[in-house]
Amino acid sequence: MKLLEKKAFLILIALALKVFLASLTAWSYEFIYLVKASSLKFEEAKLSFAPWIQLENKLYRFWLFLPIEHSKLDGWLIHLEVFPTSFEGFLLIFLFKFPILILDVLCAILIYKIAKVFDESKALTALMAWLLNPYVILTAEMIGSNDLALIFLVLLSIWLILKGKNFLGCFSLMLGIAFKLYSILAAPILAIYMFKKGLKKELIALTLSVAFGVFLYSFWLEKAGLNFAYTLLNYSPLTFQVSEMFLSQYTARVGLSVASAIAYVFLIFNYWRINEDKALVTKGFLGLLLVYFAFFNWWPQYLLILASFLALDYAKNKKYFYAILILAFFIELVYFEFATEQTFFFIYNYADWMHKASLALIKFKSNIASEIVLGPLLRSIYAVLSLIYALKILFNFSLIKLCKN
Numbered sequence: 001m002k003l004l005e006k007k008a009f010l011i012l013i014a015l016a017l018k019v020f021l022a023s024l025t026a027w028s029y030e031f032i033y034l035v036k037a038s039s040l041k042f043e044e045a046k047l048s049f050a051p052w053i054q055l056e057n058k059l060y061r062f063w064l065f066l067p068i069e070h071s072k073l074d075g076w077l078i079h080l081e082v083f084p085t086s087f088e089g090f091l092l093i094f095l096f097k098f099p100i101l102i103l104d105v106l107c108a109i110l111i112y113k114i115a116k117v118f119d120e121s122k123a124l125t126a127l128m129a130w131l132l133n134p135y136v137i138l139t140a141e142m143i144g145s146n147d148l149a150l151i152f153l154v155l156l157s158i159w160l161i162l163k164g165k166n167f168l169g170c171f172s173l174m175l176g177i178a179f180k181l182y183s184i185l186a187a188p189i190l191a192i193y194m195f196k197k198g199l200k201k202e203l204i205a206l207t208l209s210v211a212f213g214v215f216l217y218s219f220w221l222e223k224a225g226l227n228f229a230y231t232l233l234n235y236s237p238l239t240f241q242v243s244e245m246f247l248s249q250y251t252a253r254v255g256l257s258v259a260s261a262i263a264y265v266f267l268i269f270n271y272w273r274i275n276e277d278k279a280l281v282t283k284g285f286l287g288l289l290l291v292y293f294a295f296f297n298w299w300p301q302y303l304l305i306l307a308s309f310l311a312l313d314y315a316k317n318k319k320y321f322y323a324i325l326i327l328a329f330f331i332e333l334v335y336f337e338f339a340t341e342q343t344f345f346f347i348y349n350y351a352d353w354m355h356k357a358s359l360a361l362i363k364f365k366s367n368i369a370s371e372i373v374l375g376p377l378l379r380s381i382y383a384v385l386s387l388i389y390a391l392k393i394l395f396n397f398s399l400i401k402l403c404k405n
Contacts, residue, residue, distance in 0.1 A: 007124060014131045018104065022097040022141040023090045025346035029337075030237040030301070031144035035096060046225030050238050051179065052146050053224075059095045066091075097141060103148035104131075104140055110155040111311050114282065117162050122315040129314035135307055135325045138300070142346050145301035146237065150180045151308050158281050161190060166202040170209040177213025178220070181240040182302065184210060185292065188265045189285045195269075196277055235299065257295035264291045264390065271398040279397055282312055287393040290324075294386035300332050320389045327382045334365065334375040 025031070037047045038056035047053055064070065068088045108130045115126035130136060140148050153176030160169035173190070176183030187210050194203040218228050221239065231239040268284050276283075286309040293306055303325075310321045332338070338345050339358035349355040364370055 007128060011128065011131055014128075015105070018101060018137055018141045019094070021137060021347075022101060022144075023094040024348075025142040025144065026093050027340065027343040027346040027348070028143045030146075031096070031346070033237045034144065034146070038096070046223070047238075049220060049223040049225075051220065052149070052238060055099060056096055059098065060092075063092050063095050097144055100140055100144065100146065100148055103152050104136070107148060107152050107155060107308060110152065110159050111308060114155065114159050114162065115312055117159075117278065118282070119315075125315050126311050129311040129321065130308065133307060133311065133325070135329060136304065138329070138345070139304055140301070143301060145304065147180065147301040147304050150176045150183045151305050153179065154183050154186050154305065155308060157186065157190070158285070161193070161281060162278060166194065166199060167205055170202065170205045173206070174209035174213040174216070177210060178216035181214070181217055182305075184213070185261075185288065185305075186285060189268070189281060189288060192265070192269050192272070192284070193277060193280050196272075196274060196280075240302075241299070257292050260295060260387075261288055261292040264288055264394070267394060267398070271394075273397060273399060276397045282309065283393050283397055285309060286313055287390040290386040290390040290393075294383040294390075300328075300336060303328055317389070320385070323385055324382070324389070327378060327385065331375065331378045331382060333361070334370050334378065337365075339365075 112127040116123040157169040157172035339361040344354045344358040
């Protein structure tokens with residue numbers, strides 16, 4: 001009983017920390033982009049058609065309706081020249097991120113339910129591996145990424161399929177693809193699962209769901225005034241930059257992510273043990289994500305889907321869980337902006353030590369050795385570790401066995 005109380009206390013602390021940090025962090029590119037689109041530019045921009053922007057605008061209007069002071073915040077919203085120092089400002093940030101906090105908790109619940117299907121004793125551990133994960137807090141609550149919406153829908157799809165509700169699972173995946181395109185990564189694994197179980201009608205439903213999901217994705221992009229081809233080539237917080245698959249100048253290098261993923265799917269299709277069909281949709285998908293992201297030039301929030309399936313596997317592979325996410329974090333320190341002269345990890349430098357820390361991080365990132373030597377070295381280690389982990393999963397659940405001399 002004491003152990004359960006301790007875990008419950010840790011979960012409450014984690015939730016409180018998420019709310020606190022979500023309310024403080026307002027400097028990431030993703031958050032600035034979404035705030036501007038959801039507030040001042042909402043009425044005049046076609047971007048208001050985007051589902052997430054519609055939701056955020058409702059929360060912005062609710063904030064305007066509240067009997068509180070709203071002065072000076074227009075300057076912050078337009079230029080981020082005025083940082084919120086009052087309750088009203090922090091409340092606005094919190095409201096914009098409230099859906100993310102809800103989705104975070106819903107993802108945790110689904111992780112718990114999926115883990116419970118396999119081993120009830122490990123379910124709470126998996127939930128805590130998600131809620132207490134600093135990488136999730138950084139990329140979801142602090143960056144303000146809306147990718148948790150598609151992760152929730154993918155997890156919901158997998159849980160429904162594990163419970164035998166295949167058509168509902170297909171519908172959930174369709175919504176995920178319609179929200180952001182890379183939910184489609186789950187489709188090959190689910191298709192193999194249905195094929196091996198002889199679920200022909202469900203397999204047809206999955207195929208139609210994927211096709212209709214892609215159509216809906218392109219439809220709302222067009223209505224929002226976004227060029228579909230442009231979104232493939234350029235990053236946007238509302239879309240998925242798939243150019244790194246095969247359209248960028250780094251095709252020979254990054255294209256390896258697609259080639260490796262296809263090879264891994266082929267091995268799963270041919271060699272995954274029939275009696276391990278349920279493990280296929282979790283372990284098999286984790287292996288596919290590991291192989292795919294080993295060579296993919298990801299943005300930090302793209303790895304949230306990997307973090308969710310690492311949480312499901314936490315009890316059995318803790319060392320890989322920590323190693324992969326810690327490596328990913330250090331890679332991102334080299335390649336992404338986590339500090340400016342005014343902010344440290346998207347929090348305004350309210351204290352002198354924060355200003356010094358942000359300058360130190362800027363100096364580290366601007367050092368030519370960091371980007372030319374350290375960055376590629378960390379990426380290489382990350383790729384090797386991911387491939388080893390993925391192959392370990394394949395050998396554990398497939399007919400392939402390592403030969404021993």
